[in-house]
Amino acid sequence: MAMYTLQIEDKDAxxxxxxxxxxxxxxRREIARTExxxxxxxxxxxxxxxxxxxxxLPK
Structure with a gap:
């Protein structure tokens, strides 16, 4: 499995x-409605x- 790293600025994060x-x-709404x-x-x-x-992502 490939692992990727994404570097973005704080505002974009x-x-x-x-x-x-x-x-x-x-x-989650879609999951709840799906039969x-x-x-x-x-x-x-x-x-x-x-x-x-x-x-x-940043907390």
Whole structure:
């Protein structure tokens, strides 16, 4: 598995953090509404990826 490093300025990191948080809210709503198990699992994988990204951004 390849590992990537992203270097961005603080102001851009804060902007990215806000975008990821908004996306996560929408994604979690979609997961809650999704009944199809296969689709739900894909959405949950996407959620885990976004949470991981969010944890790496400035607090």
């Amino acid at each position: 804060w902007l990215l953090k806000g975008l990821v948080e908004k996306y996560l809210l929408d994604l 199809k198990r296969e689709w739900r699992k894909d959405l949950e994988k996407e959620e885990a990826l976004m949470v991981n990204l969010l944890e790496q």
